[in-house]
Amino acid sequence: MIGCIVVGAFSVGALYTKPQSSLLRYAAFGALFFALGFAWNARYAEIRLKNILVPELEGREFTVEGRVSALPQSNPSGAKFAFEIDQAWSGSELLENYPKRIYLSWQPAWRNAQEIPEIIPGQRWKLKAKLKRPYGALNPHTFDFERWAFHQDFGATGSVRSGELLLAKEIGWLEFELQMELARWKLRQKIETLLPTDARYAGVMIALVMGDQNAIPQDDWYVFNATGIGHLISISGLHVTMLAGVGAAFAAFFWRRGSWPLRIPVGKFAAAAGFLTAFIYAWLAGFQIPAQRTMYMVGVVAFALWSGRNPRAFDIWWWALAFVLVIDPMAPYTPGFWLSFGAVAAILFAMGDSAGLIGIPTGKELEVHWVARLSQAFREACRVQAVVTIALLPFTLYWFYQVSVVSPVANAIAIPLVSYIVTPLAISGALLPDFIGRWLLLLAHISMEYLAIFLEWLASWKWAVVWSQQPEWWLLLLSGTGIIYAIRPGNLANDWQLRSVCLLIPLPLLLVAFNPFMKSLDPGEFKATVLDIGQGTSVLIETANKKLLYDTGPMQGKKDDAGKRVILPYLRGRGINRINRMVISHSDSDHVGGATSLLKQIQFDSMLGSLPSNNALLNNLQTRKIPSIPCRFRQRWIWDGVEFLIWHPHEETLFQEQYTGKPNEMSCVLEVRNSTTSFWLTGDVEKQGEAEMVSRLDESALNQIGDREIIFMAPHHGSKTSSSLELLQVLSPSIAFAQNGYRNRYGHPHPTVTARYEALQIPFYQTPTTGAQVWVFERGKKHSPLFWRHDIKRLWHREGN
Numbered sequence: 074m075i076g077c078i079v080v081g082a083f084s085v086g087a088l089y090t091k092p093q094s095s096l097l098r099y100a101a102f103g104a105l106f107f108a109l110g111f112a113w114n115a116r117y118a119e120i121r122l123k124n125i126l127v128p129e130l131e132g133r134e135f136t137v138e139g140r141v142s143a144l145p146q147s148n149p150s151g152a153k154f155a156f157e158i159d160q161a162w163s164g165s166e167l168l169e170n171y172p173k174r175i176y177l178s179w180q181p182a183w184r185n186a187q188e189i190p191e192i193i194p195g196q197r198w199k200l201k202a203k204l205k206r207p208y209g210a211l212n213p214h215t216f217d218f219e220r221w222a223f224h225q226d227f228g229a230t231g232s233v234r235s236g237e238l239l240l241a242k243e244i245g246w247l248e249f250e251l252q253m254e255l256a257r258w259k260l261r262q263k264i265e266t267l268l269p270t271d272a273r274y275a276g277v278m279i280a281l282v283m284g285d286q287n288a289i290p291q292d293d294w295y296v297f298n299a300t301g302i303g304h305l306i307s308i309s310g311l312h313v314t315m316l317a318g319v320g321a322a323f324a325a326f327f328w329r330r331g332s333w334p335l336r337i338p339v340g341k342f343a344a345a346a347g348f349l350t351a352f353i354y355a356w357l358a359g360f361q362i363p364a365q366r367t368m369y370m371v372g373v374v375a376f377a378l379w380s381g382r383n384p385r386a387f388d389i390w391w392w393a394l395a396f397v398l399v400i401d402p403m404a405p406y407t408p409g410f411w412l413s414f415g416a417v418a419a420i421l422f423a424m425g426d427s428a429g430l431i432g433i434p435t436g437k438e439l440e441v442h443w444v445a446r447l448s449q450a451f452r453e454a455c456r457v458q459a460v461v462t463i464a465l466l467p468f469t470l471y472w473f474y475q476v477s478v479v480s481p482v483a484n485a486i487a488i489p490l491v492s493y494i495v496t497p498l499a500i501s502g503a504l505l506p507d508f509i510g511r512w513l514l515l516l517a518h519i520s521m522e523y524l525a526i527f528l529e530w531l532a533s534w535k536w537a538v539v540w541s542q543q544p545e546w547w548l549l550l551l552s553g554t555g556i557i558y559a560i561r562p563g564n565l566a567n568d569w570q571l572r573s574v575c576l577l578i579p580l581p582l583l584l585v586a587f588n589p590f591m592k593s594l595d596p597g598e599f600k601a602t603v604l605d606i607g608q609g610t611s612v613l614i615e616t617a618n619k620k621l622l623y624d625t626g627p628m629q630g631k632k633d634d635a636g637k638r639v640i641l642p643y644l645r646g647r648g649i650n651r652i653n654r655m656v657i658s659h660s661d662s663d664h665v666g667g668a669t670s671l672l673k674q675i676q677f678d679s680m681l682g683s684l685p686s687n688n689a690l691l692n693n694l695q696t697r698k699i700p701s702i703p704c705r706f707r708q709r710w711i712w713d714g715v716e717f718l719i720w721h722p723h724e725e726t727l728f729q730e731q732y733t734g735k736p737n738e739m740s741c742v743l744e745v746r747n748s749t750t751s752f753w754l755t756g757d758v759e760k761q762g763e764a765e766m767v768s769r770l771d772e773s774a775l776n777q778i779g780d781r782e783i784i785f786m787a788p789h790h791g792s793k794t795s796s797s798l799e800l801l802q803v804l805s806p807s808i809a810f811a812q813n814g815y816r817n818r819y820g821h822p823h824p825t826v827t828a829r830y831e832a833l834q835i836p837f838y839q840t841p842t843t844g845a846q847v848w849v850f851e852r853g854k855k856h857s858p859l860f861w862r863h864d865i866k867r868l869w870h871r872e873g874n
Contacts, residue, residue: 114402124172124228131205132816134234135171136162138199142174144257144359145192146287150630151180152192155227156200172228177202179233190238194254197240204231208815210605211844211862214474214543214646215639224403253356257283260357260503267502267511274521277306278514281496282503284308284358291632296525298473299532301480302487308358310367310413311492313351316500317371320350344375362397362404363413369393370417386421390414408472412465419464420457425562458484460560466580467549467556474645476539479531487524495520542648552579593617595852597714597747601784603846604643605861606635608790608814608821609663612754613643614745617713619653623743623754628666636667641674650675653712656704657682657690658740658756665690672697681708683722683741683756704741706769716746720769721762737789738762750850751781753806755788755795763788763800770803782856784848787811787830787837791822801833808836808858815841 138160145154154177161171177200179189207230209218222230244251260283268275276288284307297303324346325339333342351371355364370393377384394414397404404410462481469476477483495517502513531537544552555575565572594600594617602613609627613620626635644650655677658664668690671677680694680701694701702708705726708719721742740756758766785806788795790813809830813821822839830837838846844862 110398110402113399117402121223121226121228124174124226126172126204126206126229127170128206130163130168130171132203133163134201134203135168135231136199136201137171137175138197138239140197141192141194142251143254144194144261144285147192151178151189153178154192155225156198172204174226175204175229175231176207176222176225176227177231177233179236190236193241194258195244195251196238198236199239200236201234202231203234204229205816206230208841210607210639210840212605212639212643213845213861215642220403220406224406250356253353257285257357257359261285263507263510264499264503264514267507267514268518272518274518274525277521278499278503278517280306281308281312281491281499281517284361284364291637293525296528296532298475299477299479299538300483300487300528301477302483302491302528304412305484305487305491308355308361308364309492310363310417312496312500313354313358313364313367314371315492315497316354317347317351317367321347341379344378348372348375362401362407362409365397365400366393366413366417369396387418390417390421408468411468411472415465415468416461419460419560422557423456423460423464423560423562456565458488463576464556464560467544467552470541470544471549474541474543474648476541477537478539479534479537483528483531486527490520490524495524540645540648540650543646548579555579594713598849598851599713599715599745599747599752600850601745601752601846601848602643603810603812603840603848604639605840605843605845606639606812608817608819609635609666610658610756610786610790610812611635611640611667612786612812614752616715619712620649620651621654621656621712621717622652622671623656624658624664624756625655625667625671627663634667634670636670640667640671644675651678652676653678655680655682656741656743656754657684658704658742658754659683659736660685660688661736661757664756669693672699681719681741683726683739714747718744718746720744720766721758723765735759735761740788742766746778746781747850748852749781750856751778751783752848752850753783753785753804755786757789757792757795759789759792759794760797763795763797767797767799767803775803782807785809785835787822787826789821790817790819791826791837791839792819793823793825796826796829798829801829801835805833806835808838810838810840810843810846812840 137156137158139156139158141154142157143155145152156175156177158171158173158175161168179192181189207219207222207227209216209222211217211219244255246252261279264279264282265275268278272278274293276286276290277293279288280286286307289306294303297306321343325343328334328337328339328342348368348371351368355361355368358364370389373384373389373392376382377389397410397414458481462484466476498513498517498520502510502515502517504510505513555578558575559572561572594615596617598617600615602615604611604613604626606626607629610624611626612623614623615621622640626640628634629638644652652675655668655671657668657680659682665684665688672693677699680690680699681704682701683704684691684701691701703726704719704722706719706721706724710717719741722739726739737757737759738761740758740762742756742758742762743754745752745754783804783806785801785804785808787809791811796809811822822837827837838858838860840846842862843860845860847859847861848856849859850856
């Protein structure tokens with residue numbers, strides 16, 4: 074739908090060449106292009122939906138034959154790659170209906186040191202793999218894997234069990250896309266080989282040359298984003314333009330020899346060569362949107378030159394926008410689309426038709442002293458940088474929830490260094506022979522190392538980054554209106570006061586976590602957000618003025634965890650930078666896995682949990698001077714009229730170097746209670762702990778709960794060793810929920826447990842089918858749970874986004 078709207082806008086912008094054209098004509102063409110855009114989007118979606126694995130085949134083991142179709146992501150723990158299927162079998166049955174393009178993960182078997190073979194684009198394999206439909210955890214403000222898989226046309230995902238290499242290479246000369254993927258793989262291999270094995274910024278070199286950012290560590294990304302130079306660590310439009318210019322210059326140099334210019338003018342041939350260079354490099358760069366935009370703009374200029382036309386700057390922009398949307402209707406769902414097209418549009422608008430401001434020669438430059446020309450160029454460069462920074466602020470906040478205060482200083486150094494030294498050296502080193510390329514790549518890497526020292530120093534400042542929240546549409550519209558007036562063309566000295574007012578009114582609203590249209594919680598009310606965290610636990614409890622985080626989700630590999638991947642983006646998107654209390658149920662990695670990552674970014678006032686005394690998290694808390702309290706029965710506190718009670722473990726429990734019992738049985742069980750609702754968070758407590766809780770839930774305790782509606786977390790993700798009949802009968806919950814992974818290897822929730830809840834007529838909601846769950850318990854109102862996967866529109870309104 075976004076693509077349809079933009080295509081309709083394109084029709085009006087592209088047709089606006091004659092002021093006398095009627096509004097009716099614009100509306101008619103806009104409606105026509107909107108209809109065409111809608112039809113194209115529908116066809117695009119239909120093709121991709123047909124490619125998705127049918128539910129009946131999900132979870133089976135398949136034998137698939139096909140080839141690697143794109144650049145793989147490889148690391149010591151395995152590989153992930155796109156695979157195009159030619160034939161597929163389920164058992165001995167040859168299938169006719171199967172996804173043609175899938176995304177596979179190949180990792181060594183557990184406790185098996187055998188390394189997986191090298192995956193190269195173009196290889197033909199016969200693989201045994203277990204497939205499932207594309208699935209990803211679904212939460213507000215977090216990465217949507219399912220949308221990404223749909224965008225990439227992956228009809229299934231899966232894990233490889235074994236494989237047989239049939240052919241090492243099978244790429245025809247006409248298979249341009251696959252040839253480019255193989256060329257990208259060779260470039261990556263060459264860069265990795267020529268640089269030292271301990272080269273920290275080898276991933277940055279690869280990203281600058283070919284757009285593959287997977288080898289850049291998260292710690293480096295934090296520095297780049299905190300200093301506002303993340304846009305440089307990729308293939309930017311400037312890189313494509315630079316190479317297109319080099320290609321055009323070489324073509325003009327050689328074409329001037331002999332009588333060739335009599336056949337084709339030098340300018341036309343150079344323009345065509347520049348476009349061809351941009352086209353090839355855009356494909357080598359993975360056809361990213363900034364590279365696409367620049368390639369199409371170069372192509373439009375080349376076409377205009379060949380056809381004798383003189384297009385306006387915005388005509389070129391509109392045509393590039395149209396080409397991107399026709400080829401990729403889902404491009405507007407990516408930040409690169411808005412940042413790339415937004416930056417160019419802002420520059421074109423702000424610079425207006427002033428030839429001097431956009432660098433077009435007027436013929437009078439030599440009449441001006443070189444000092445004056447240098448001064449003018451410096452002022453223009455500063456204005457362009459200021460325009461881009463201001464214009465992209467709403468987009469940056471919408472996608473990343475942060476503003477880098479040190480960005481102007483960092484970019485003033487990084488833009489010329491990366492664009493004119495690091496990138497040219499890296500590209501030259503990757504393309505030239507090894508004996509020259511090695512030294513050029515090394516010089517590029519050394520330059521990046523020295524720049525990184527400066528950037529790390531800037532990022533270390535406490536005020537380097539201002540965190541806000543994801544702005545609402547009306548704030549984006551208001552700020553956009555002010556920004557358009559503030560950056561409009563003209564002499565800044567004439568109306569700088571009004572320009573400043575237009576910026577000072579809307580921009581502070583973007584930087585403050587403020588939403589007057591979202592109802593805040595009153596005393597005695599609370600909200601629980603059950604995050605779709607996979608096979609783990611994490612629940613955010615909010616009262617009128619306090620926030621509690623129960624568990625921090627699972628670890629996923631050595632460098633990935635739910636804290637980075639889900640919880641932190643959600644908190645940032647909500648504008649939450651402080652948590653009053655962290656509660657850790659017990660030491661299992663699926664409950665404590667994200668704590669370390671969160672402690673680096675979010676302020677915590679205290680921690681309460683069931684952890685042995687030698688747990689690394691306690692040492693981390695002690696280092697940060699955050700008080701920690703053991704979790705024990707009878708602990709109780711009240712925040713904003715909402716009561717918090719601990720029901721387990723026993724009040725005399727000692728947390729020594731090792732648990733006195735099973736870690737699960739030591740889980741910290743928390744009840745959150747107001748006048749109408751009792752909300753239970755149970756961790757991984759099992760039958761023994763549940764029996765102890767039953768003994769504590771005597772008549773007096775049950776009378777205190779009274780007729781409150783009980784919302785109950787199924788212990789241990791619904792395992793068969795939990796959710797005992799005795800506990801369920803004593804509490805008699807109205808609703809139950811579980812956080813578990815989609816088709817997880819443990820089989821949670823166990824069928825017997827699911828049947829038990831069903832027999833007791835207790836609705837049982839599971840995050841794989843609901844996505845994130847938001848429960849709001851207000852005074853005098855019956856709660857209405859909102860599920861992100863099913864009620865996304867209602868939840869969007871309630872969250873105030």
